[in-house]
Amino acid sequence: RCAMSPAAVTRGLALAVLLVLSPAGAARQARRPNVVLILTDDQDVCLGGMIPLKKTNALIAQMGITFLNAYVPSALCCPSRASILTGKYPHNHHVVNNTLEGNCSSKLWQKIQEPHTFPALLKTMCGYQTFFAGKYLNEYGAEDAGGVGHVPPGWSFWYALEKNSKYYNYTLSVNGKARRHGENYSVDYLTDVLANMSLDFLEYKSNFEPFFMMISTPAPHSPWTAAPQYTKSFQNVSAPRNSNFNIHGKNKHWLIRQAKTPMTNSSIQFLDDAYRKRWQTLLSVDDLVEKLVKKLELNGELDNTYIFYTSDNGFHTGQFSLPIDKRQLYEFDIKVPLLVRGPGIKPNQTNKMLVANIDLGPTILDIAGYDLNKTQMDGMSLLPLLRGDKNVTWRSDFLVEYQGEGYNGSDPSCPGLGPGVTHCFPDCVCEDSYNNTYACVRTLSASWDLQYCEFDDREVFVEVYNLTADPHQINNIAKTIDQEILEKMNYRLMMLQSCSGATCRTPGVFDPGYRFDPRLMFSNHGVRARRFSAQSL
Numbered sequence: 001r002c003a004m005s006p007a008a009v010t011r012g013l014a015l016a017v018l019l020v021l022s023p024a025g026a027a028r029q030a031r032r033p034n035v036v037l038i039l040t041d042d043q044d045v046c047l048g049g050m051i052p053l054k055k056t057n058a059l060i061a062q063m064g065i066t067f068l069n070a071y072v073p074s075a076l077c078c079p080s081r082a083s084i085l086t087g088k089y090p091h092n093h094h095v096v097n098n099t100l101e102g103n104c105s106s107k108l109w110q111k112i113q114e115p116h117t118f119p120a121l122l123k124t125m126c127g128y129q130t131f132f133a134g135k136y137l138n139e140y141g142a143e144d145a146g147g148v149g150h151v152p153p154g155w156s157f158w159y160a161l162e163k164n165s166k167y168y169n170y171t172l173s174v175n176g177k178a179r180r181h182g183e184n185y186s187v188d189y190l191t192d193v194l195a196n197m198s199l200d201f202l203e204y205k206s207n208f209e210p211f212f213m214m215i216s217t218p219a220p221h222s223p224w225t226a227a228p229q230y231t232k233s234f235q236n237v238s239a240p241r242n243s244n245f246n247i248h249g250k251n252k253h254w255l256i257r258q259a260k261t262p263m264t265n266s267s268i269q270f271l272d273d274a275y276r277k278r279w280q281t282l283l284s285v286d287d288l289v290e291k292l293v294k295k296l297e298l299n300g301e302l303d304n305t306y307i308f309y310t311s312d313n314g315f316h317t318g319q320f321s322l323p324i325d326k327r328q329l330y331e332f333d334i335k336v337p338l339l340v341r342g343p344g345i346k347p348n349q350t351n352k353m354l355v356a357n358i359d360l361g362p363t364i365l366d367i368a369g370y371d372l373n374k375t376q377m378d379g380m381s382l383l384p385l386l387r388g389d390k391n392v393t394w395r396s397d398f399l400v401e402y403q404g405e406g407y408n409g410s411d412p413s414c415p416g417l418g419p420g421v422t423h424c425f426p427d428c429v430c431e432d433s434y435n436n437t438y439a440c441v442r443t444l445s446a447s448w449d450l451q452y453c454e455f456d457d458r459e460v461f462v463e464v465y466n467l468t469a470d471p472h473q474i475n476n477i478a479k480t481i482d483q484e485i486l487e488k489m490n491y492r493l494m495m496l497q498s499c500s501g502a503t504c505r506t507p508g509v510f511d512p513g514y515r516f517d518p519r520l521m522f523s524n525h526g527v528r529a530r531r532f533s534a535q536s537l
């Protein structure tokens with residue numbers, strides 16, 4: 001069960017002495033912390049995604065810590081959300097894309113993974129009240145997987161969106177019963193509905209148990225429907241014209257090279273419009289955060305509550321002439337915002353450590369006092385970083401992995417493309433394909449800021465970027481980087497692709513404790529022999 005750490009026991013003894021002097025105050029202080037996780041959908045950090053959120057920055061970032069190097073192991077909604085819930089890399093939770101066939105909210109996911117998510121442990125082992133509101137997994141509610149009657153284990157209160165993000169005309173599962181919403185702003189706009197449900201929970205929950213809330217907004221995912229009061233906001237804003245905007249992705253995987261360069265004026269107008277609308281939808285998230293923090297403060301619970309704010313993946317708008325989407329291996333798609341405030345976290349801090357969304361589950365369980373050695377999670381607890389502990393040993397790399405999606409048929413609107421590609425809009429520029437299947441080691445150490453990627457295609461295409469010299473990942477240095485580094489990275493990638501639990505946290509290539517045996521490169525276990533596929537994932 002959830003046991004207190006030695007430090008917590010010491011604090012508890014001190015509080016027991018205070019109990020004589022102030023029973024009510026001490027009881028409040030001794031209570032285990034509450035946790036709130038706010039998860040947005042497709043919110044980037046590299047292209048200014050946090051700029052519209054003035055209140056969120058003031059109420060979370062400035063009152064706590066901002067992680068400057070927070071990543072997701074897969075830049076797509078369902079695999080990324082599965083990583084948050086399980087604390088595992090995609091090759092361990094087996095959710096590879098947004099389809100039922102890709103294990104997104106499938107019967108297999110429900111049977112194998114859902115009973116062991118961190119909310120399930122919080123509820124059953126730690127006695128937390130748990131509340132979920134918003135988008136869960138993209139195929140949640142599918143008839144072939146139990147419909148909206150399926151309520152995953154571990155949730156005391158369940159208000160989950162059927163399927164993918166919408167703002168109006170959607171169905172919620174309210175503790176397993178379908179509730180249909182229309183298009184009346186005052187009662188149906190989903191971001192506001194989630195805010196109101198959250199405030200109701202805080203009003204009527206039990207005051208005798210700690211709580212965990214996960215609020216998962218549709219914003220800023222398409223269809224980018226802003227609340228009526230925000231539809232005129234940011235009229236003069238356009239997507240950033242940084243150095244990788246609207247350029248040809250030379251020396252990159254063929255999918256990137258197929259993008260039309262320069263983009264047409266209509267494509268640029270489309271992505272600028274999308275960028276502006278994304279910001280508009282985030283203003284309602286900003287309002288949600290403000291309402292939530294005010295309510296926690298009014299309840300006298302703010303000082304004993306950790307609030308996490310993050311996104312399931314990044315996004316791009318015109319980088320390498322790809323109009324809009326995610327799924328790619330580059331920083332703009334895999335890097336996300338991560339802000340945290342809470343007990344013991346000093347205000348106005350930044351942290352440059354390499355963190356990932358697989359760390360959220362272990363962190364929240366650690367906050368609750370659960371023994372992380374009893375889990376099979378791949379991530380690490382951020383609690384030492386949140387507390388500002390000195391001399392923390394931390395990772396210097398992590399794994400990024402993605403299995404591409406494509407359609408067997410041809411797209412009638414793009415007859416020249418043929419089968420095997422998908423998301424070919426606008427101007428028949430495809431954002432995905434079957435062989436857009438890759439795995440990367442993303443390294444951030446004292447001496448190296450590097451990304452090494454291999455594609456599972458006929459040419460075993462390799463991309464390598466030195467982000468110190470080339471932060472926008474324009475120049476693929478796979479053919480010029482030192483051969484020994486390439487070999488070490490190839491071996492490290494093989495190790496991470498087959499890691500589980502503690503073996504995912506072993507020293508990286510540039511760490512003092514790293515061990516490399518070149519002979520292993522030519523064994524049957526080499527990454528050349530072990531290409532990851534739908535079966536192995």
